[in-house]
Amino acid sequence: MTKRRILYPSIEPTRTGMLDVGDGHQLYWEQCGNPDGKPVVFLHGGPGGGASPDHRRQFDPDRYNILVFDQRGCGRSTPYASLEANTTWHLVEDIERLRTEVAQVDKWMVFGGSWGSTLSLAYAQTYPDRVTELVLRGIFLFDQYEVDWLYKEGGASAVFPDKWEEFIGLVPPEEHGNLVEAYRRRLTSDDVAVQLAAAKAWSKWEAETVTLLPSPETIDHFTSDDVAVAIARIENHYMAAGGWLEEGQLLRGAEKLRDIPGVIVQGRYDMCTPPKAAWALHKAWPEAELVIVPDGGHLYNEPGVLDGLVRATDRFATEHSPRST
Structure with missing residues (x-):
């Protein structure tokens, strides 16, 4: 039986800073690993979620030069929970500024999960010549089906009916037809x-709903005052706008990825x-x-999912050295 991979040992960042991206926003970033290694940027989930120290542990620190950052309005970026100038396309340009002004590399690998997969695809389709490889997890294309799956009767509600009743219980029945808008107000x-x-x-x-066996620690983290407001406000803001993407846009743009090696890991x-x-992509x-x-x-840290992700980063570190990109 093949031994499953685990996270690489925890390491401290060697560089940290705040990048002023305009519109009143400053992004917190961290860089670690081998300065001469393969450049990679990690795009966290959310929107509104933020990065954590474990996110950089999915990469071999001897072979990767790793950049993680908190997107607009969340984590240690400022201003907190701001919806101003906060769209998918603002974030795409933020990633490009991080590449040129912080990482200062010609190209890099892009790694993103959940909402981070959406953002990875939007960035790669905008700047395909700047992406060496894509590693994606939990694909979210921001099509209406996926939004409805989460926030209309008949999707995730069919699997979590008790939790769904609690979720819709905050608003009166006459507002249940558009929960995203009801919550937005x-x-x-x-x-x-x-x-x-x-x-x-x-x-x-x-x-x-993010896992079949949610731990009390996960729920406590998501519902703590300093996390819940950014996650809920920013995520709802994106859901209400369809991620500022046309229906089917990321699938139609997949032809721009044909020269980019990729791995999609999906539970x-x-x-x-x-x-x-994930299948459609x-x-x-x-x-x-x-x-x-x-x-x-x-x-990402469920054993089989993590195994697939770490194997992908190990493979790309071997197949595509920094000199070959």
Whole structure:
């Protein structure tokens, strides 16, 4: 039996800073690993989630020069939970500025999961000549089917009916037809108590559907005051706008990825970003390897999912050295 991979040992960043990207936003970033290694940028989930020290542990620090950062409005970036000038296309340009002004590399590998997979695809399709490889997990194409799966009756609600009733219980029945809009009104309320209650309910629904066996620690993290507001406000802001993407845009743009090696890792039992989107992307981009994890869910640190991700980064570190990119 093949031994499964685990996260690389924890390492401290060698460089940190704040990048002013305009519009009043500053992004917190960290760089670590081998300064002469293969450049890679990690795009975290969310929107509104933020990066963590474990995210950089999916890469061999002897072979990778690793950049992680917090997107607009979340984590240690400022201003906190801001919706101003916060769209997919602002973030795409932020990534490009990080490449040129912080990493100062010609090209790099892009690694993203969940919402980070959406952002990775949008960036790679905008700047295909700047991407050496793509490693993606939990594909979210931001098509209406996927938004409805999460926030309309008949999708994730069919798997988590008890949690769904709790989620919709915050708003009266006449608002159940458009929960994203109902929550948007509360998440942008001038009443701090109303905003916080909506943020906790929104974030708790995500925490309870993001894995089949949510731990109390996961739910506590998602619903803590300093995390829930950014996750809920920014994520709801993106859901209400369809991610500023046209329906089917990322699938139509997959032809721009034909020269980019890729690996897609998808849990079979992912109830947050179901495998349907990963399969559609693989058909539109057959050059990428699709790894379906038979016992995997959504989170990157589930054993089979993590195994697929680390194997992908190890493979690309070997097949494509910094000199060959």
